[in-house]
Amino acid sequence: MKLSYKEKIARRLTIVTALIVMVVFGVIYWVVDFTVVGNIDRELDLETNKHVGQIFLEDGEIKFIHKDEWMEEEHQEIQLNPIFIEIVDLDGNSMDKSPNLGNHRLLFHPDWSSKEGASTIKIGDQLVRQKQMLLNHEGIDEGYLLVATSFEDTQKLLNNLRNILLLLYPGILISLFLTMRYLAGKSIQPIKKIISKTNQITQSNLNERVPVLDQKDEIGQLTRSINDLLNRLEQSIIREKQFTSDASHELRTPLSVMRGTLEVLIRKPRTSEEYVNKIQTALGSIDRMSAMIDQLLALARVEKGAPSPKDEVEILSFVEEMAAQYQTDTGREIRFKTRESMPIFVQVSEKSLVMILNNLIQNAIKYSEGPIDLEVKIENGKPMIFVNDQGQGIAAESIKKIFDPFYRDPSALEKLIPGTGLGLAIVKKLAQESGIEISVSSESGLGSTFRLGF
Known part of the structure; x- marks a missing residue:
């Protein structure tokens, strides 16, 4: 099924948000679990530390410093947060236990150190959190003190939290998807208007434009x-x-x-x-x-053609050879000038450069009678070629039009100078293709100068 862009945006945002919410819910559950279990373990530590110094063995019998500790209500009954206590020997045999354990026993781990904290076990059908402490009297290991407290309420709290989060999760995702879908639809509304307007623009009304909203987005x-x-x-x-x-x-x-x-x-x-x-x-x-x-x-x-590949051309010798060749072929005085002593290399299509200079030199010959100068120099760090003639010049109003196809200066038409008006259009296209900056300056009666910058 092909989905609309609105649906794609809504689904992608919902998936990303679902992952974020899942992580957040997981962190919430872990923090609550860590906090409540930590509180229970601290209570067990306090209870264990309170009793461990009051119990010792003498001739295999348990002795209490404060016997009345066993008579506390929390050791007698299974109430809210009851405390269960059992004393075992080194082999795990029960020696005594709190009355509220009844017929049950706490779980003894012979390899379990008191430093390992508490663990969750089951006594009958009740979950408890248990801690185990070694009993040592006068440097002799005598047995273990097992202390536990009910974990039922805590487990119910964690289960309820888990169930609530699991119920909220799909509801949040559905709400998010519907909200994202609505907001995505509102967000792409301007795009729909653009599509509608562009579909109305044809070749017959190309002057129409898409309304620009006053926004920078x-x-x-x-x-x-x-x-x-x-x-x-x-x-x-x-x-x-x-x-x-x-x-x-x-x-x-x-x-x-x-x-x-x-x-x-x-x-x-x-x-x-x-x-x-x-x-x-x-x-x-x-x-x-x-x-x-x-x-x-x-x-x-x-x-229409593909851009010509660029070559490394040394323009001093290149322009000098062209000047000499044209002088030989036409009999006109074509002078090569330069003040540069070192070779000047440029990256340009040699074929395009030949066509550009051919057109410019032929125009100079056509529209002037005096000598023509071809000059190469470095100007502001940029290699330049100048084509100067001493002809009639170009009118100021014609300077901006001479590169248009078929445009010819009115003075050239009056003097019946032959031409098609396409030479400079070709020069401009080739220059743009080759990355050459072309400009012209002219004064009436003094001639024209075409500049090529590389």
Whole structure:
């Protein structure tokens, strides 16, 4: 049978409480038993010490210092807490006993020392607590004094206490279970409200949130965590919709150009030069779509792929080689700068770092005409790579948007600089995946600086 969480909480708490109550009841019974039995044993010690110095043997006969001790009422009758006394020789043969024993005898233990305390025995149908003391006169062991007192009332008291505890125990457990079950139900009531509210939230109303109770306990933390998750989910869906819209728009433009070009070609016969121009226009649109699709695939791989394993990369030689390679391939002046004399090692995916620097260097080449500087240094104890260009710079309102997919600075669009607006989005994703801190600063007309912190 599948139990509800409320039932599980109630059962677990009841089991734990049952064990605690069992221990408490056991301790209560043991304390009462120890106390009442201890009191009886102390009474026996007093009675034994009182008589042992008054009895001795002389020529095999018992002598009493105070004979009238035997005539006390407590030795004559079986009353409340009567005292039973018997004197035996070293072999356990009875020599004399108190009248209230009648035909019964106390139990003699030949190997039992007086230091061993008292024991519980049965005389006829009555329980008694008995103590045994060695009789020694002038250094000679002469016999034993056996002293006992009734244990019936004490045993009844202990039995009644045990029965009461045994009767109370199941009643307490049942009451505890019902109480725990009720309190558990009240405790998880906020969780039921959270479940009810979250079940009502779908893709069409992701802007709704679970009401946060004014509390700092775990329920409040759970509510805030769920709302944070919904915020991230909503933002993710918004970005996905925006990305889909932007991608459709960007792909529709070259397709429209291709369609218009081909429609113009089939309207009437054209010269060879006109066909060549129109075909080149169509090929340009195809190249633009191909580049965009390649970038989209690269972005999708970054977002969906597993994190690349990290390598130990020495960034001084790494960046210097990239600068030299790009200068050779592009013919642009790309300068490597550093003031560091010792190798600088970082833990990073080498493949990701290559893609990041490729995009940043290609953007610097695209948006500037002067030299490009790649600089490596230690700043505040942190290895840093700087990519500096002397281009037109980025407008202040565009700084926060340049890492968004398909975003392009309006000035770049006005100057018809080719691009898809995906390069920096890929850079940001790769940096997040690799644990690289990326930031940018720019001044209009002075160029831009991208910083990579490890």
